[in-house]
Amino acid sequence: MRTLGIALIGLGAVGRAFIALLQARRAYLAAQYNLDVKLVGVATARRGTLFCPEGLDLAALSAVASAELSAYPDQARLLRTLEPLSLLTRPSVDVVIELTPTVYARDAEPAMSHIRAALAAGKHVITANKGPIALAYPELRAQAAHRGVFLGFEGTVMGGTPALRMARQGLAGCQISAVRGILNGTTNFILSEMESGKSYAEALSEAQARGYAEADPSNDVEGIDAAGKLIILAHVIFGKALGLDEIGREGITRLSQADIQAAQASGERWKLIAQAAIQPDGQVSASVKPMRLPLSDPLAQVGGGMNAITYQTDLIGAVTLIGAGAGGTATAYALLSDLIELAEQL
Numbered sequence: 177m178r179t180l181g182i183a184l185i186g187l188g189a190v191g192r193a194f195i196a197l198l199q200a201r202r203a204y205l206a207a208q209y210n211l212d213v214k215l216v217g218v219a220t221a222r223r224g225t226l227f228c229p230e231g232l233d234l235a236a237l238s239a240v241a242s243a244e245l246s247a248y249p250d251q252a253r254l255l256r257t258l259e260p261l262s263l264l265t266r267p268s269v270d271v272v273i274e275l276t277p278t279v280y281a282r283d284a285e286p287a288m289s290h291i292r293a294a295l296a297a298g299k300h301v302i303t304a305n306k307g308p309i310a311l312a313y314p315e316l317r318a319q320a321a322h323r324g325v326f327l328g329f330e331g332t333v334m335g336g337t338p339a340l341r342m343a344r345q346g347l348a349g350c351q352i353s354a355v356r357g358i359l360n361g362t363t364n365f366i367l368s369e370m371e372s373g374k375s376y377a378e379a380l381s382e383a384q385a386r387g388y389a390e391a392d393p394s395n396d397v398e399g400i401d402a403a404g405k406l407i408i409l410a411h412v413i414f415g416k417a418l419g420l421d422e423i424g425r426e427g428i429t430r431l432s433q434a435d436i437q438a439a440q441a442s443g444e445r446w447k448l449i450a451q452a453a454i455q456p457d458g459q460v461s462a463s464v465k466p467m468r469l470p471l472s473d474p475l476a477q478v479g480g481g482m483n484a485i486t487y488q489t490d491l492i493g494a495v496t497l498i499g500a501g502a503g504g505t506a507t508a509y510a511l512l513s514d515l516i517e518l519a520e521q522l
């Protein structure tokens with residue numbers, strides 16, 4: 177049995193769901209992948225840190241994971257005061273899972289420092305944190321390759337729905353010339369709820385309660401989150417590094433209840449559409465904007481917190497993937513799927 181020691185940096189909805197998933201899938205990981213996953217450390221910004229090289233008790237941790245970690249019971253060799261950067265470089269840590277809140281602008285900190293430090297220390301990294309991957313994927317990928325470690329980020333685009341894995345593996349051998357999709361669950365949920373008569377504010381607060389929204393929801397409603405995901409897709413699919421300022425971007429904040437109803441009356445639906453295409457000269461054009469789609473468009477049928485993406489390929493035409501794009505358990509699944517890919521590579 178191979179044991180992987182994990183450090184979790186950030187313990188929000190996704191981190192808590194991941195701990196629950198580790199408990200639920202323990203026997204499965206052992207039987208299918210000969211893998212024993214040991215959570216050796218957890219770090220939060222304001223609720224404390226825990227580190228134990230023998231592994232933390234997942235049930236006891238789940239019980240306190242929404243509150244102060246000081247309520248976690250004492251155990252032998254438990255440390256409660258390590259800073260994230262010294263926790264993640266400990267010898268018993270094999271994999272760092274970075275889940276601090278996403279920052280798209282500027283430097284994507286503190287996640288960027290966590291990921292750089294982990295890679296520099298020869299740790300495998302798995303993240304659902306979109307900021308560092310959008311901002312610095314070529315650098316991080318090169319650093320991971322240099323250290324011979326795994327960099328998994330499936331959860332950064334469409335949560336647990338394997339959008340990146342489909343482009344990287346499922347469509348291997350095809351050339352993808354364009355992508356078009358609904359990449360933000362919060363805004364899709366808000367637009368769907370507004371169609372059923374809810375106010376924008378009610379719908380946003382429900383999206384927050386469901387764990388869909390970013391810590392700062394202006395990232396969702398201004399289209400920044402969808403643009404970040406488009407940048408990640410462009411890195412993976414086209415090998416192009418786009419800046420946020422190279423993406424024509426408009427969010428949903430200017431859409432009124434009257435706009436939503438006017439579209440409905442004409443048999444159409446507003447959707448926040450992210451799209452990117454590679455031009456014959458190799459340039460990538462990309463935009464995020466609300467569009468009125470006819471109901472015959474498959475993307476018009478994707479409601480609530482769901483996401484969808486259509487890949488335009490040379491050999492099999494258009495391929496569309498629809499699935500959950502946000503939420504704790506769905507995104508935690510993406511982390512698990514990366515962990516399984518890592519286990520298969522080891």
Ligand code: HSE
Nearest residue numbers: 360361362389390502
């Ligand atoms: N805030 C994001 C969304 C979370 O609503 O899609 C998943 O990336």
